[in-house]
Amino acid sequence: MKSVREFNPVDAMRETGLRLVIISYIAVAIFVVLAGRLWFLQIMNSGVFAERAEQNRTRILPIPARRGTIFDRNGTILVTSQPSYNIVLSRKDVSVKDFPAIAELLVNNVKIDRDWLNKRFEAAQWEPKYESIVVKELASAADVAWVKAHQYEYPMIRAEEAPRRKYLYGTLAAHAIGYVGEVDRRELSNPESSFSREKGFKLGDIIGKAGIERTYNEVLMGKDGERRVVVDSRGRIQREIERIEPIPGRDLYTTLDLNVQKVAEEQTDTMPAGRGSIVVSDPRNGEILAYVSHPAFDPNVFSLRAKTDEGKEEIQQLTEDPNKPLYNRPIQGMYPPGSTWKLLTTVAALNEGVITPENSRIQDGGIQLGNYFMRSISNYGMPDIVTAIAKSADGYYYRLGLKMGPEKFERWVEKFGFGKRTGIDLPREMVGSAPTRATKIREYDFYIKKAEKQLAEATDKTLRAQLEFRIKQLQHEAEWTAYDMAASAFGQGRNATTPVQLLRYVGGLAVGGQMHTPHLFLRAEPGVDRLGNSHPEMRYEDKNTFVVPMNADIHDIVKKGMWQAVNAGGTAGAAAVEGFDVCAKTGTAQVVSTEKANKATQDHAWLMSFAPRDNPEMAMVILTENAGFGGKQSAPRAKPIYEEYYRRTRKITDPVVADAATEPADKAKKAETPTTVEKTQKTEKKRVSAQ
Numbered sequence: 001m002k003s004v005r006e007f008n009p010v011d012a013m014r015e016t017g018l019r020l021v022i023i024s025y026i027a028v029a030i031f032v033v034l035a036g037r038l039w040f041l042q043i044m045n046s047g048v049f050a051e052r053a054e055q056n057r058t059r060i061l062p063i064p065a066r067r068g069t070i071f072d073r074n075g076t077i078l079v080t081s082q083p084s085y086n087i088v089l090s091r092k093d094v095s096v097k098d099f100p101a102i103a104e105l106l107v108n109n110v111k112i113d114r115d116w117l118n119k120r121f122e123a124a125q126w127e128p129k130y131e132s133i134v135v136k137e138l139a140s141a142a143d144v145a146w147v148k149a150h151q152y153e154y155p156m157i158r159a160e161e162a163p164r165r166k167y168l169y170g171t172l173a174a175h176a177i178g179y180v181g182e183v184d185r186r187e188l189s190n191p192e193s194s195f196s197r198e199k200g201f202k203l204g205d206i207i208g209k210a211g212i213e214r215t216y217n218e219v220l221m222g223k224d225g226e227r228r229v230v231v232d233s234r235g236r237i238q239r240e241i242e243r244i245e246p247i248p249g250r251d252l253y254t255t256l257d258l259n260v261q262k263v264a265e266e267q268t269d270t271m272p273a274g275r276g277s278i279v280v281s282d283p284r285n286g287e288i289l290a291y292v293s294h295p296a297f298d299p300n301v302f303s304l305r306a307k308t309d310e311g312k313e314e315i316q317q318l319t320e321d322p323n324k325p326l327y328n329r330p331i332q333g334m335y336p337p338g339s340t341w342k343l344l345t346t347v348a349a350l351n352e353g354v355i356t357p358e359n360s361r362i363q364d365g366g367i368q369l370g371n372y373f374m375r376s377i378s379n380y381g382m383p384d385i386v387t388a389i390a391k392s393a394d395g396y397y398y399r400l401g402l403k404m405g406p407e408k409f410e411r412w413v414e415k416f417g418f419g420k421r422t423g424i425d426l427p428r429e430m431v432g433s434a435p436t437r438a439t440k441i442r443e444y445d446f447y448i449k450k451a452e453k454q455l456a457e458a459t460d461k462t463l464r465a466q467l468e469f470r471i472k473q474l475q476h477e478a479e480w481t482a483y484d485m486a487a488s489a490f491g492q493g494r495n496a497t498t499p500v501q502l503l504r505y506v507g508g509l510a511v512g513g514q515m516h517t518p519h520l521f522l523r524a525e526p527g528v529d530r531l532g533n534s535h536p537e538m539r540y541e542d543k544n545t546f547v548v549p550m551n552a553d554i555h556d557i558v559k560k561g562m563w564q565a566v567n568a569g570g571t572a573g574a575a576a577v578e579g580f581d582v583c584a585k586t587g588t589a590q591v592v593s594t595e596k597a598n599k600a601t602q603d604h605a606w607l608m609s610f611a612p613r614d615n616p617e618m619a620m621v622i623l624t625e626n627a628g629f630g631g632k633q634s635a636p637r638a639k640p641i642y643e644e645y646y647r648r649t650r651k652i653t654d655p656v657v658a659d660a661a662t663e664p665a666d667k668a669k670k671a672e673t674p675t676t677v678e679k680t681q682k683t684e685k686k687r688v689s690a691q
Contacts, residue, residue: 058241059090059231062132065222065530066163068249070177070212072258073287073522079177079213081163085144087112087136091124093156105154110143112136123185123203134182134204138164138304155236165206165303173261175328176254176291176426176520178211179299200531209302210328212254212520215425219538221530222249250527250535254520255287263644267622267637268294273602275625277329277499279518280641283507283610283619286516286542288424290641295325330503331429334496335623338587338630339392340608341491343509343558345400346385348412350554354404357553360385362403364395369482374398389561390570392586394490401489406480409489410436415548416515418497422504423517423544433496435488437480443494444478492590499621502608507619509558510583510610513550517542559583563613566635574635575609577642584609584638586630602626607634611642618645 070079087110094102099121106112112135124133136143144159151158165180183205187195194217195201207221208214225246230238264278271294280290297318305311318325327333349355355362365379376395380387388396401409413419419434433439448471455467487493500518508515524538550558562583565572572584587606605624610616620638627633646652 057230059092059229059237061158061160061227061229063225063227063244063246064160064162064206065224065246066248067165067180067206067222068220068524068527069251070220071251071253072256072261073253073289074257075253076258077168078173078254078256078258080166080168082166084137084162084164085139085159086134086162087139087143087147088158088160089133089135090156090158091133102156106135106157109146109150110136110139132158132204134162137162152236155231165299167299167303169258170298170300171296172258172265173256173291174211174296174299175293175330176211176256176288177299178213178215178426179209179302180206180213181209181302183207211426212252214427216252216521216524218529219252219524220249223247223528223530223532247528247532250529250538251525253522253524255282255289255522255540256291256520257289259648260641260645261290261292263641264290264292265294267640268292271624271627272633273624273626275323275329276623276627277333278620278622278637278641279330279499279503280618280620281503281507281518283510283516283616286504286507286518286545287522288503288518288520289618291330291520293327293329295321295323297325328426328428329623330499331424331426332498333623334430334432334498335604335625336493336495336589336591337491337497337502338589338604338606339394339397339491340502340506340585340587340606340630341495341497342389342392342397342489343562343585344412344416344418344505345397345404345409345489346389346558346561347509347548347550347554348409349400349404350385350557351412351549352404352408354408355385355400357385357557360388362388362396362399364388364393366395367398367486369486372483374483374486385557386561386564389558389585390564390568392565392571397490398486401485402482404489406437406485409485410434412548416505416508417546418501418505422498422500424500425519425521425540429500430498432498432501433494435484435493435495439494440480440484441478444474448474448478491587499623502606503619503621506585506608506610506621508548509550509562510616510619512552512555513548515546515548517544559613561585562609566609571631572607572609572635574631575607575638575642577611577639577646580611580642580646581613582609582611582638582642583613584635586635588629588631591626602628605630605633607631607638609638611646617649618642 066081069077069081072078087106089102103114103117103121106117107114117135120133120135139147139159147157147159167174167177167179183195183201183203185203187193188197188201188203190196191198193199195205195207201207208217213220223246225244227240228242229240232238260280264280267278268276274295276294278290278292279288281288298314301311301314301318305314350357361382361384363382364376366376367374376393376398378391378393378395380391380393380396383391383393383396387393413434413436419432419436419439421429421431451467451471451474455464455471458464458467484493488495504515504518507518519540519542521540523540524535526535526537528534562585563581564570565586566576566582566584567573571586572582575582575584585608587604587608589604589606591601591603603626605627607622607630608620610619620641622634622637624630624633624637
């Protein structure tokens with residue numbers, strides 16, 4: 001039988017009291033937790049939430065800083081910035097799911113390319129939400145008007161002032177000056193990039209992409225300003241509460257001389273193949289006065305028209321042009337230097353005692369080297385060294401190179417700094433190729449190692465024998481031969497040099513062995529950088545200058561030979577300027593063997609020169625690609641450049657000397673300008689008539 005528990009009022013009251021105690025404890029605990037949380041929010045973390053509340057009420061809108069102006073050495077403006085507007089989307093006021101609708105809105109109303117905008121939004125998904133997205137640059141007046149008219153409906157879309165780069169002379173010195181563009185995502189995400197996020201850059205920043213614009217980007221970029229505004233719950237601007245004006249970038253003065261640059265540019269218009277380069281410097285300090293790479297491009301395409309249909313088409317044409325107008329020939333083009341190299345062989349042989357100023361006669365003409373006969377255009381019997389320079393005696397230098405040998409020769413290739421970058425203040429300079437035994441070995445080393453790997457894996461006896469024979473053959477071919485030595489001594493063989501390397505070289509020859517670094521930067525005004533740091537005036541400092549040993553006797557021989565090449569029946573007579581004592585050396589550099597040459601692979605025509613002879617003020621290198629003889633194609637192009645400089649610096653008014661153009665070099669005016677050949681012909685006719 002089940003027992004039934006009897007009801008006890010006392011026990012019931014005890015249980016009820018216990019429950020009440022437990023409930024009261026729970027209530028107290030909840031109260032303590034709530035009070036603690038409230039204390040944490042109100043006291044301990046009040047600053048964070050106040051800041052968030054403030055951010056929900058205010059916005060900070062950037063004001064882009066104007067990029068520094070670029071001048072030539074005389075204070076003429078080459079590059080400036082002009083006012084413009086960007087259409088900007090506030091990333092903070094939209095979510096990723098809103099992007100398609102906003103894209104449709106922008107495409108239909110402010111004429112933005114849909115594919116480009118989709119890529120822009122895709123990249124923006126990975127960017128911080130506080131950064132705005134530039135959706136259209138160089139907005140038209142109609143675009144800005146539409147944005148302002150719809151500001152209430154679409155407060156996340158704004159029109160912001162944004163200075164835009166303007167290159168006043170178009171293609172003039174384009175490869176030296178460079179151009180600007182927006183920093184891309186790869187640069188931002190790469191910590192080793194000069195434009196990484198870690199270094200303070202963000203999506204939408206305009207940076208230098210090439211030339212001086214890139215090298216001196218930190219000088220030219222200013223410090224952005226900002227507007228602090230109050231917005232309502234939908235992000236609409238109510239009022240401005242603070243404004244910090246932007247600080248423009250520092251103005252930069254280049255070494256370029258606009259007058260020299262214009263005349264040099266004119267000389268490229270009549271180049272037979274339409275390709276070449278001209279670089280002019282002051283040999284006393286390495287300052288570059290003119291820098292021409294032809295064909296050229298208009299940097300305004302990238303800064304003003306890159307996002308337009310017209311600009312995109314222009315950029316595509318530049319990229320696909322077989323003449324490579326974007327190719328920076330003075331620092332990236334590597335060419336055999338031809339007979340311009342003979343001066344290095346001269347200085348080396350005289351310093352090493354292979355020849356002396358008193359005893360320098362060597363046979364000229366062709367020479368048989370094993371099974372190969374090296375032809376020589378010249379055949380002057382037994383000329384001395386000065387005549388060999390002036391007449392560009394190939395056979396003389398074949399034999400001088402053989403007499404000197406590779407060890408002594410290579411020592412002077414090293415001393416002159418060939419096979420290394422000059423250190424010019426432009427990005428992407430090539431090193432060239434030095435004509436040495438090590439260079440030849442490196443060429444064959446790849447094929448030897450490849451054959452050795454195949455040999456290690458081969459099991460067939462016949463194949464192994466073939467590979468062993470091939471390896472021995474390659475090793476034999478990699479050996480330095482008499483032909484290599486003779487060819488290298490006069491600028492052929494495994495010799496590849498940039499025009500800027502030759503410019504430093506001829507500048508050193510002009511001043512007796514002092515080798516200055518070619519450079520384009522002259523000075524920058526005092527100012528503030530993009531991070532707000534103050535800087536005093538900045539001037540170029542040459543940290544790479546060095547000396548090539550060249551005593552007074554050797555220097556005199558170099559000058560005498562180069563002077564006679566211009567003024568005493570030598571190969572560079574077309575460069576002569578009366579009263580200015582031009583000294584020069586021509587070069588005709590073989591591109592392919594004579595038997596295989598055609599119109600497209602004709603020899604390159606070189607001229608390297610300086611003037612005046614005893615106190616040089618200018619050094620110059622001219623390369624006319626695939627044109628033939630240097631004396632015929634490049635020497636005449638030097639003459640107007642020297643004439644303009646001589647006339648202007650000596651304040652000479654000579655009706656015979658063609659006056660250099662002083663207007664900006666636009667295409668229309670160039671089409672009306674007589675060619676250099678025509679000017680020279682007219683000048684000669686006037687002189688004959690005067691006589």
